[in-house]
Every structure is written in structure tokens, then in C-alpha cells.
Amino acid sequence: MKNYSRILNKVFLVLSVALVSTACDLDYLDTPPEHLIEASNYFKTEEQLKAYVNGFYDMLPEEEAYTDDASSDNIIPLLVSDRVKGARIVPTASGSGGWSWGNLRTINFFLDNSSNVNDTDLELKYNAYAKFFRALFYYNKVKRFGDVPWYDHVLEAGDEDLYKPRDSRKLVMDNILSDINNAIEYLSSEKKVNEITKYTALILKARICLFEGTFRKYHELGDYESFLTEAANAAEALINSGVYQLYSNGDVNTSYRELFDMYNQTATETILARDYNFDFIRHNVASLATSPTNGSFGVPKDAVNSYLLKDGSRFTDISGYETIEFYDEMQNRDPRLTQTVAGPGYTAYLSDSPEIVDIKGTTTGYRVIKSISSKDQWGNKSSYNDIILFRYAEALLIFAEAKAELGTITQIDLDKSINKLRDRVGMPHLTLVTANANPDVYLENMYPNVGAGANQGVILEIRRERRIELFMEGLRWDDLMRWKAGKKLEQPFFGIYFSGLGAYDFDGDGSADVYLHDGNTSGAPAGTPNLVNVNERKLTNGTSGNFTPFNQNVIFSEDKDYYYPIPSEELLLNTNLVQNPRWSN
Template sequence: MKKKSLKYYAGVVCTALALFTSCNDLDLAPTNKFTDLNYWTSTEKASAVLSMAYSQMFGADFFFANERLSDNLYEGRGSTAEKLITSGQADAALARFSDEWKKCYEGIKTCHTFLENVDRVPGMDETLKTRMKAEARFIRAFLFFRLTCHYGDIPLFDTDLTMQEANTIARSSKADVISFVRNELNEISTILLTKQEYAASDNGRITCGAAMTLLARTYLYENDYQNVASICEKIMNGEYGQYKLFPSYSGLFLPENEYNEEVILDLGYVLLLRTWDQYYDAIPLSVGGRVNGFAPTQELVDDYVMKNGKGIREAGSGYNEDDPYVNRDPRFAATIVYHGYKWTKGDGTTSTIYIKPGSSAEAGASNLDEYAGPGQNSTGTGYYLRKYFDPTAPAGMNAGLNIILMRYADILLMYAEAKYELGQMNEDIWNKTIRPIRQRAGFTDATALDYPASDLQNIIRRERRCELAIEGLRLFDIRRWRTIETVLNGYPHGAKFASNNSQYIQLDLRRFNKDRDYLFAIPQSQRDINKNLTQNPGY
């Protein structure tokens, strides 16, 4: 594993500004002994504040929670915030709505604290200061974009707020927020370094490649395919650093391969110091899981094509419903645990995962992983997760594995989609995008690798789903495609384990109100404080 620099783990090194309290989440002032007059005395202290902003940009909790808001995962236990949202029962008092809002504005507060005080540091290298300011501006832009994607119109400001301002500020239009974000990203992309220009000790730093990738996403989420294609083409041409596909798909998500040539931006974690534990409730119980909180749906499983590139319902695919997991897209086994799966442990030994009802005898012992119906400790869908399992994590799954926010495969997929939607997709573009992604995954059949004659939109969208599954992006794809109105309305399914293994498991009903659910509610707790905050329709 490449050595991780601790400078980015604000939970470890940044105590100076760690306590934030206020009535309004937009005004989160530090309340300890440090002040603007006595804190900003060294480059190291300034770096500590920027490190805190890095840690506030995003986290594993929201990363996997976003995936649970999509049709990729199902939550089988309890009444979590995400389950309330997907069942159509959410209201403005829901904790997820207030937590997302609060966390984003906390990070924005830290960025403003840094930007408005870093010039106080005596003797600080000007080139370093300029670059660090650009990093803080990226994080602020990332957070504003995250907010507007979920809430639409939001309070937008580029300086620190007084208490009075925080309690009276109104929402700016989403268009104005997006314009601000894009202007920031365009400006800082000329300041930030490429990935190759950083030393190994600076692994994890925000780069100009990350800025341009985020810029491409701002256009992708509005279906502005001309700008998506233009930006992605520049990234592919190496104008913002050199990126390429990592040779192994499963290896992408292992700790020994962190910061590899495909990674554009990731969230830094390190064992014992800054960790995440969401997979404690996602992996099989027999290999260290606690209870199963969320699991892949049958709908996700069904979207993985066969090794010959054909969908499972296509003529000539070779799919056998009674033996459904053979000859599938190699990324399937790298992502999802199914009945009969060969689980490789951190020590290199393997065990077989038995999930099908009635397989306890085959397992030869009490079978913790067997599907036992809704609300049980084992999986609610007949599947578990493998992708993002950290084999070096101790018992309890406090993982130190970095979480990838942006990678080069996404650039290729965005480019392929944009070119198709512009009516410019051809064999040459296919061979630069989908073909190498599938080759890296392990496809070898010509029918899977060669340019298809038809059904390109479905192929590209399905490719995006399977390549990027469990990476927090599916929610935003189905929103912008408007398919969320269909895929989150109705009953999702699990494996064919119901009624004596004769029917697919029918899971809890999901409801999506197209007149309300494209946006989160503005938190009621904030509207109680600030009467100028209007509410989104339907809440």
C-alpha cells in the first residue's frame, strides 16, 4: 500500500477549529480559545484548517446513503431516512435533509474561514498559498454543487456570514449557484496542478483534473452534452494530467492500489486514524458482517450482461435462470456476492457463501448467510456486497480504504453518452470508450467488444450502471434521465428465493412523486430560524 500522508485527515490533526455551534447552520463560528488574531501564525496551522475542509467535503456515510436512494440497493431493516425517502414518507423534519444541509454548510464555513484568514500567515510561500486557496475554492464549489443537486435553490454566498445575515438570507436560484460553481472551477483549473506535478507525499490533493471532472458533471446533470463532450475530450487528451484505466477492475478498490493512474479524486482514509464502517452491515455475516442493513437488488443483478455482451433477456445470450450467475459480466462477481460465491479473505483463504434457502445442510454448519425472509439478520434480497470490501480492515469493519469520488472510466462513459446523445457516436468513439472499459473488465468475446449496430442508448446506460455500481452516482443518473419516476415506483425484487425458491423476492413498495421527490425538503429546523427560506413544492 502506498503510504498515506496524514495532513489530509483533519479528524487527527485539526483540533483548532473542530467545535462549531450556532443556531443557524449557515453561521457556524469556532468557539474555542483560538481567534483570527492568534491562530494564523504558521503554514502548518493554515494547512490544518484546509485539511479540515477536505474532511468535510464528503464522507462514506453520504456516499453509500446516496446509493441506497437509488434502485441499486435495498434496505432490509428498520426505518432509516433513506427508506422513508424511497417509500414516499419523508417530510421536512427528516434528519437526512437537515444533516446533508448542515454538513455542507459546515464545510463551506471552514473554506471561508481559510480563504479570509490565510493571508494573515507571516512569510507563507505565495505559490503554495495561491494553490491552497484554489483547493479551498474547489471544496466550496463541490459543496455548493452538492447542495443544489439535492435542494435546488439554496443560500449562496462567497464570504463568511454574520449571525444576522445567516438568519435572514434567502435562497438563490439553482441557475445562479451552478453559474458560480462553473466560474470557480474554470478559474481554479488554471491554478491547480496536475496529478503528475504533485509529489507522492501530496497524494490525495485536489488537481486541475478533478476541477474539470466536476465541471463536466455540472453539465452532465443538466444534459448539456456539448459541453460534457468538450471537457471530457480535453481530459482524455491529457490537457489536465495523464489518466488511464487501471489494469484490474477489482484491484481498483483494494488498499494496495490507492492513488492509481485511474483515480482523479478520492476520499482519504487510514486504518485506526480515520475509518469508515458502513460495510459492517453489507458483507456476509459468515465473513465478519454484523447484520445486513442494505443489499443489491435483483434489478441491478439483471443489468449485468453475459460474457458475450448480450443482455440476459436477449436471444442467444445463453442465460439460464436456474443457473443465473455463470458467464456473466466479470464486474458482477467483483461487486455482488451471490449464492455459491467464493469469498476470498484478507489472509488469502476462501470460503463459499451459501444464501439460497435450504442450503444450510450444504454449508455443513449453521448458515448465518442464508436468506430467511424480511427483517432478519441476513440479507433481505439474497445478495451481499463485495466491491469496496477492505480485506485489511479489523473486526468491526473499521476500514481505512479510500473511497473514489472521480475516476477516469467515468470520463470515458460521460464522453460516450454525450457523443451518442449528440448523434455523433461511431465505431471510433466506441473503441476509445466502451471497448477499453469492457476489455479491462475481462470481456473477450467479439460480440461484447465490437461496436453494436443498435440499442446504443440502453447499452451505454447499462454500462454506466454496472461499471459504476455502488459508487454513489446512480441516483444522479436516474434523476437526470428522468427514469427515477419509473424505477423507484413499484416493488423492487430480490433473488429467486421466495415460495420454495420458485419466485423472486418481492420487497417493500417504493414511491416516487415526480412533483416533489426530485428535490429534498429545505430542513424545517432552518426555516424555523430563517423565515426567508422558502420550501420546495410538496413538502
Template structure:
């Protein structure tokens, strides 16, 4: 018998149905919203609550990070890490035109259309709110609407740069439909204004009712403001606009610091899970999904989550199986530090590449819990689950693989284990939450914003942010400090960026990070590499790779066709949109 639905799940589902509509190819979806224009609607606060609930379906989800195209659609996942340098998707060596800089101007783009359809829904609700007799009774839902309008516009900013700002419902033929794109600065300022206006009218996390867990609160707004202003602050800094950059970066560090000092969140690090804590956080369910039988109530790291549940709202994307097919690159594997906190090229602890296992030894513990280690046992799927969670005979009897062989179903020799459930769960039925914003990101945002604003960062600021993330599952690894950087000839900026890439692996940040740092043009032109083959165990165990191109050091070259250029930092406006509104300027370079 299924459990009763929590109130927020019920309201989310009903609100989603209330605002569901089919998008069209115009700038805005101008079809009437039949389900919510009835004269009997918009009469009570509950009507606005249901409308606001529908906006939660706009949150990022597993389908947008584990796939390069949203399942069962043609919608490209522009945020996905597959667009960057750290992984492929699929069993075969599948490459991505966005990573290669080979995309062209599309006739239409679902990302563009869907964004403006969502903006119309939000503006429609806000318009109705303006005529409501008792504004105080619906102020929280108005604030949530503004948060999600900022959320959608931030996607548009990252994809296209400056885009048309629409802050009200437009009717067919409205002159605003023929306006040119707003500037990038105007879009950013609009996002910040919406978030700033939303902040006073949502509760703190501590003041939220139990039935409202999962809704936007003050810490969510501040965390997202920290993300937006870090993104744009670094975008401006590395394109020569120092004054605006500093203002935005200071705003970012202040917003992230507000979340930190609120005391409402902590990194998921239960002692009972030891250094496997982070691994199990990502597949945490209320059913037994980890050796300690911890449930979602133990996780205080997710600031905002797209919430799922095995009995109420399953993910319904084939997430474990798809994640099992994700293929990391050597470009990513080499980023993991050795246990002494040093990069592998500097560390005496690094064991080299002579055997299939050697490069995994003495490394950051996140490496062996994010990537699959050759020779170890792994589980997933309804037919190959954990039994007693000890790794003993009973577990091994049901393992999907008792001794993992990285030469099978991987073009690089590396394999992923993030997002893969180990319990007995059928395809599409996983129920773990997706972290739209998690506390680890907030900590890393703070460290980067402080450093990029000032050109330096104190040890105290590192200890309250980045070092907490690093030492969550690496208790004995030396902290990152100014003395450690100086003594070992490191670069602080490089180490801050390294930590971010490692921690947020396959969560949809890497491609956007490379763009805002203005390094994509360099990084994404480099070949994507696989394991070191020449002179290693692989030369015998993976003889079929003898004909695969290799670097001078004997590393597999799995993609050398890469031509990312200046114009590729932003996407082109779909040609159909230019036809509908000739005043829309095409993105520079396109």
C-alpha cells in the first residue's frame, strides 16, 4: 500500500497540471491558459499557491545532466558536462557538437521556446497577483514566482547572453514582441532585482512549516543570488570589465556568506559512512540505499532539491543505467589530487600508470567513489543489487560485476559510478532527489568570489568554505592554505577551480564554468584523452587499442576534432525567431 502524499507533493502535482500547456515556436507562447483563466480562479490564496507549485517543475533534473539530450525529446542539454572536457555519454565514443564548437544556427530551439513559455506563465500569475485584494496573503507565492523568473532568465543568459526582457503578459500583436534584445547587463540586473524583491517575502529555512519543505526560502534565494553574481562577475572580470566584476563578486560572496552564517545547512558527512558519505548522498532514498540505512532526513546539504520519492514521484528517467554508461575522460581523472594535497605531477605519493589500478592509489577519496576502480565489485539494477551491504560473499553473488574491467563499454578506459543506485530498483523507478543547489556549491562559490574579487583569499576564508568540502571525505588531506600554495609552487586560482570541478562533477557546471572563466576557447580545443596505454598493463589487456591514435606519452586520443572558438561562448538565436522579429540581433559571430 502506498504512503500518503505529503502536502507539498500533492500541491506540486496539482499545480503542475493547472499550468501545463503546449509550447509554440513564437517568442512567447500566446495560447490562452485555459485552465487558469476561468472567472472562478484567482479568488483565494490557494489558487496562487497552486500556480506557484507549477513553477517547481522548472527546476533542473536528472534528465538535464545525465544525458546530452533530454530523454524522449530533441532538447539539447546545454548545461550538461558532456559539452565540456570531462566526459562522454553513451556506450560508444559519442561526441558533442557543442563541445567541438561545430554547432550551427538552428531553425528552432526548445530551450528558447520553453523558457519564454515559462516566463509567460510566471508573468500571467504575477499579473493576477497585482489585482488580488489582499496582497499580504499571497506575497510568498509572488516571491516564489519572481525567484523562478530569475531562474529561467539565468538559463537564457548563460545560453544566449542578452535576450528580450518580458515582465508582463503580452497579447498577440503587442509592440513589445518586436523589440530588440536587451543587453547582457540589463538581463543580469533584472535577475538580481527579481531575487532581491523575492528575498523579504519568503521565510527562512528554520521558519518553514514541515509541509513546506522543498519550497523556496531565504537561503535558497541567497544561494542562487550567489551563483548568478559569481557567474556574471567572473564573466565580466575575464573580459576586462573590472569595476562591474568587483561589484558582482562582492555581492556573490555576501550572498553565499549569508547562507553559511545562517547555520541552516551542513555537508552530508555521517561518520557511519566514512569516506563513502558523498557517494551515498547522491543515491539516498527512504528505502535502504546505503550500508547504514540512512534516509533522506539525514541529508542537510541540499539547499534546493527537485524532490522525488519511490512511492510518490519516481525519477522516471533511466538514471542508474544511463549513469552506468557515462564515460569520463583522462582530462578529468588527472584533476584529482594525491592524498598529500598535491597534484599528481608534483606528488611523490602518485603511483603512476603501470597497472590498471595504480593511478587510483593514494588519491582524493572522491576519485574512487565517483569513478569505477578496476578490479572492484559494483552493483546496479533490479537483478544485481546489494544484499547485506558488506561487500562479502552475499553481495558479490549478486554484483553486476565482481571485478570491474574498464576496457568494456568505455572508449577511454574510465567509468562513472555517480548517480547509480545499488539497491534493488527497476529502471526508471529511482527516487533520490536532484540537488538543484547544494551547500557544497555555496561554499565553493564563496571561496571563488572572495578570491576573484580581491586577488587573494585568507586561510580563515578557505577554512570556512573550500576546506570543508575538500576534507569532508579526506580527513587527513592537508588543507589548502596560502603557505601550502607558496611552499609547493601551486596557483591558488587553479586549486580553487580544481576543487569545484571535482566536487560538482556531472552536475551541469563544467561547461558554464569554462565559458565564464573565458578559458573554453583554450581548454575545449585540446584533445580528449583516455588511459595511458603505451608501456602499461593496458597494452596487453586492451590490445585492440593498438591502432587508436595516441599522444607522445602513449595516452589514447579519443577525440581530436575540436575547434571551439570565440563565437561558441554563446548560442545563436534560432533563425525562426529572427524571422518572427527582425529586430532581434543575431548573436555576435553567428
């Protein structure tokens, strides 16, 4: 990828602006081909095929690959999204609300004309890129809307298929699998951090099939086993290839965090990353996590509670865990906790000096530090550490979950997947027999629809591991949707616990870091950096309890909110389309 679509490919787009930019700007499937390019005179050399295909990289996520978690129960920002609040409405404008098809036309235009190269090997190679992106395009559409119309070619003006009804989910998913299998077969097997390869296609297939398999299982759509089997097989193929391994610098207390903080990704664990750099293009993730007036990202209490103790036992099994205060709750935990949330003595990446405790810039008091690189990157649009889109750890998690949901998981499976993740941070292994003999009640309450079957305990533990390992990687909303766990959003969002008004030492150095007051600060120790008025930052019990950053009753409608609505203008343009259930105009 290496900024192809931003630098080199921009030259191509300027010279042949009608080729791609018109297709992307016009959100119609029936734009006449002559508005794009005289196809018969193009796609005749590998250079032309490659130049066009490089434009597809703009379809990949950018900083939202991380920040999407701020529209879930993983991160609470200053402004909570409508989908978390249960406040989505039917959009009006055609092409809005995600019901857009310009990218599909760009892909299909290529597939309709790539045979001009008159070289079968080149055609298969570059068609594989297009089919990867078409699979990704339709996967995102199915996640959002369910059934959607399938188009595998460019439609001409007046084509009757422009106004056809939605095709069945099964047909669309079968076609997605056909496309991604083609990509796996014909894409390069060379490791490339910033380019699509066979391995990118394998991990995408595993992700797609896990989503579809578990969605079908928990939403009772049937035929889930085949998708879970495909997910497990794709993930296992990636594992068995031996091409990737988990990144480690040899230190269980820094390896996990360093993977996301480093400026340039390596091909050790990272399968595909967005390339950012100081000179050409930067993102805004650090600013959203550190600015008190921007995102002010905060980790909710229930996520912090989910991290195990260092010895592998459950934090939530401790009597009175709800009222353990910040310094103590951060001690002797899974090392990923303080590599994700700022703990006592937190230092910025590549810095030797501990940061001053700052809870003003976080909604919950728990400050996000994962993927927040050196301090020079904390300003607005100042971050240039690469953003990971796919990594090997996800394959390990997919393999374990698919096998557990199929009911075929063994201890050997756990040892080649989940326990590799635990090894990186020095955590005890997950044991199948132990997990199933004593399911975690805290997680049972979080995911009540995981039935009390033989594998209930291990499924819950894999979900714990997935939330912790993939925190802030943009997958949490999809996880809640596929598990039919939308009601989780109705559970209150809490932050740090305080026993009452007064001074608190957050880093254990003997000095006050936070002083809670009700308007009178006269008792605050000199130099306390955080003076917090409980009349402004509310606590659950007035002058004690947990921060309540989001004080709104959420209603998640089980019969409605697992899908998005289709824009009302689209229903007027195409009377064969039917709105998703319970969404009214």
C-alpha cells in the first residue's frame, strides 16, 4: 500500500481522472461507461492494470480501524454515537447511511474489462485484487443491512437489474466466498505489510466466515456450521503456514503495547497496515484519546474488570472488587491492562519520564494508551504511527472461537491459539476443563445468551480474550452484533470508583494526584493536578461511587437494531426494495 493511492497513484488519477474519480464521486450503478474511460483502449498492459487496482486501496479503513471502538461499549467518548444511544434514524438522501455503490461500480468496471490485457496470468492476478475488494465491499454491506442486491458487472442505463429487489443473504454470502477464495488462490504469497496478499485474503475470509457463522447461530438463521468450519480452516491455514508469529521484544510488560506504538509496522505479526508518515499523511487517533475537548476517550469499568489477575484468576471473584480503588486495582493484573490503559507510572512511548496523572482528558478516568505513540504525535492530526488492519493474533482468536462454537475445540486447539497470546504477556494458560467446569458469572451476565452447554465456560473465556487482545481495533461493534449481544449496550457505563471526597494517590508516590470536592477545594494538597468537582463530573452515589460519563437510558431493540435502515429516497427510487424490519420513515 505504501501510500500508493495517496502519492504514486494520484499521478495516474490526475492524468486519467475519468477513470476512477468519476466512478467514486458518482454514486450510481448505471453511469454510462463513456463517462469513465474508453475501456477498449485501456487495461492492455500490466502497468495499466496495476495503476487502476492501486486505486482500490482507498476503500480500506483509515483511522476508523481504531476509533470505531468509540462507537461501541469499549470506549466512551465525549459525544456518544447514535448507534450506542439507540438513537439512529432513517436517513433521507439516496446513497447515504452506507447504502452507496460507487466503489462497487469501480471494481466491476475493472473486472468487466481486465481481459483487454490478453494475458491470462496477468488477468487472474489483478482480478484477484478486485475480487478481494468486492468481497470486502459486500461483507460490509451484509453486516450493515442483511440482504442486499448482488451485482457482479457494470449496469447500463435502463438495465432492469437497477431496480431489482434485494438478493438473499445466502446468495450474497456464497458469492463473497467465491470471490475471497479466488483472491486466496491468485494473490501473491510474498509477505508485504502495506499490500494485499494471499495472507490478507486468508485472514479476511476467516473474519467474514466467523462473523457469518456466529451471526447465523445466535440469530437462528440456520446453516451456521459450514461458515464456522470455513472460518476455522482459513485461520488454521494461516497458522500452519508458519509465515507469521506474534510480535515480541522479549518483555511481557511492553511487547503488546509496542506493536501498536511503533512508527513503521513490520511483517512479523502485521499482515496489513495503513502506512502513515510524518511528511505525507497523518491521522488523529492520539488526539482523540488525549484531548479533553476532542474525543476524550475513556475505557469503561466493565472492560477493566474483565482483565484477569496475573496468576490467571478472576479479578471479579475478589470480594468487594467493585470498590477497589485505582492504584490497587491496577496491581498484579494481566500485563495488557496497563499496556492499554494508563496505569500508575505511565510513560509515553519512547519517554523515560512518567506522565502526570490526568483524568480531565478521559470520560471515565481510565485513559486509553494503546496505539498512542510518542508525545510529538498527540496534537490534532499529528499521529504517524501505522494503523494495523489485519494481524496474526486475530487468526488465533478466530480459530479458537470457531472451534468452540462448533463444539469441537480441544486443549491442543487452545494451546496453538489462545495460549500463544497469553505466552506473549506471561499469563497462565487457559485450560479447557477448568474453564468449562467453572464458567465466569461476571461474563455470563455480560453475554446471557451463551447457553449453559458443555463449552459455555470456554466460549466466555475466548470472548474475554478477544475483547482484551483486540481492544480498540474496530471490531467490538461487529462482535456484539454477531453474538446477538446488543442488550449489553443497555448496561450502565461506569468509570473509576472513588470512596468519597478527598485526596487520592493514583501512582503510589505518596503525593495526591486527584482531589474530589463538592465546590470547596480548600483541603486540596498543594500542587494536586486534578481537582474534580462532583457537581460537574457525576458519581453514582453523589459524593462517592463511579464516574458516570454517559447518563442516558439506552434502549436496544432486538427486532430492529441489529441492522441499519435503507435511506427513504432509495425506497422511492426502487419500489422493489423493502425497508429493514421496524424502521419507519
